[in-house]
Structures are given as C-alpha cells and as structure tokens.
Amino acid sequence: MNEFYDSVIAAYKGKPGALLSILEEVQRRTEHTYLNAKALMYIAEHMSIPLSQVYSVATFYSFFNLKPQGEHTITVCRGTACHTRGSKPLLEDVMRMLHIEQQEGDEDENSFTTDDMRFTVRTVACFGQCALAPVIAVDDVIYSRMTSDKLADLIKSLTARKVKS
Ligand code: FES
Numbered sequence: 391m392n393e394f395y396d397s398v399i400a401a402y403k404g405k406p407g408a409l410l411s412i413l414e415e416v417q418r419r420t421e422h423t424y425l426n427a428k429a430l431m432y433i434a435e436h437m438s439i440p441l442s443q444v445y446s447v448a449t450f451y452s453f454f455n456l457k458p459q460g461e462h463t464i465t466v467c468r469g470t471a472c473h474t475r476g477s478k479p480l481l482e483d484v485m486r487m488l489h490i491e492q493q494e495g496d497e498d499e500n501s502f503t504t505d506d507m508r509f510t511v512r513t514v515a516c517f518g519q520c521a522l523a524p525v526i527a528v529d530d531v532i533y534s535r536m537t538s539d540k541l542a543d544l545i546k547s548l549t550a551r552k553v554k555s
Pocket residue numbers: 467468469470471472473515516517518519520521523524525
C-alpha cells in the first residue's frame with residue numbers, strides 16, 4: 391500500500407483519460423519529476439491495466455520522464471530549420487558549459503542530467519517555431535534566434551541562482 395499513489399489513483403479512477411492524468415500527477419509530485427519503475431508497477435496493478443500498456447503510454451508522450459530530471463531543463467531544438475541555423479554547436483556549448491560528457495552508446499540518448507541534478511539537457515525534433523530558429527527552451531520559456539553568447543549568459547544566470555531547497 392502506498393498512500394501517495396492511492397490518493398492520486400482515487401482522484402482519477404473511472405474518469406476519462408484517467409491513466410494519463412494519474413501519470414502526470416505522480417510525475418509532477420515525485421522528486422526529480424519522473425516516473426520510476428515502482429510507480430509504473432503500482433499504477434498498473436491498482437488500475438488493473440497491463441504494465442506494458444502503462445509503460446507504452448509513459449514512453450509515447452515526450453513530457454513523461456523515466457529518469458530523474460534536473461531542477462532546470464534546457465531543451466535544444468534539433469529540427470532542420472534550427473540545425474541549419476546552428477543548433478548543433480549550441481547543443482555542444484550547453485553540454486560543455488554544464489560539463490556533461492556523452493558516453494559511448496549514448497548516441498540515441500536525448501536527455502542528459504548533470505551529476506548535481508541541477509540541469510537536464512534534452513533535444514526535441516521541432517518546437518513549431520522554425521521561423522525563429524535556432525530555438526531553445528529553458529524550463530517553460532522559449533528563446534528564439536539563440537546565439538552562443540546569449541546562451542552563455544542564460545546558463546550563467548541559471549547557475550548563479552540558489553539551489554531550490
Ligand atoms: S526546427 Fe526548430 S523550431 Fe522547428
């Protein structure tokens with residue numbers, strides 16, 4: 391029995407879109423904003439839904455995280471318009487500034503989190519704002535026509551902020 395999961399399940403069970411709402415709320419209220427294996431198994435069992443179905447919902451939607459997330463999320467668009475306007479060097483800048491190194495076998499990985507859990511760097515296929523390329527999002531704020539200098543300032547101001555307690 392888990393009071394937290396039980397209360398979220400009870401709030402949505404039987405309502406349309408219950409599984410999505412439950413996963414969203416559990417993720418939002420879980421430290422480091424992610425869905426861990428225990429949560430997925432508990433929800434599957436108590437909603438009487440096959441674990442494979444819960445897992446496919448959690449992996450289908452890009453807003454679900456299966457790994458712990460940093461306090462801030464920096465999302466770099468890697469779509470064609472942004473690529474042609476320099477998103478690859480911008481991504482490399484972010485990784486370098488945050489001291490994140492891609493390991494061998496990470497080629498298909500699109501999410502990296504710093505060891506201190508302050509930042510997660512992700513990529514997306516397109517923000518739908520191609521005319522403003524290159525586009526980067528920091529948490530929920532979209533920044534258009536990003537440059538290396540603007541990016542460096544942004545990261546400096548984020549790193550200077552106090553860690554959330
Ligand atoms: S390709 Fe980057 S916003 Fe569309």
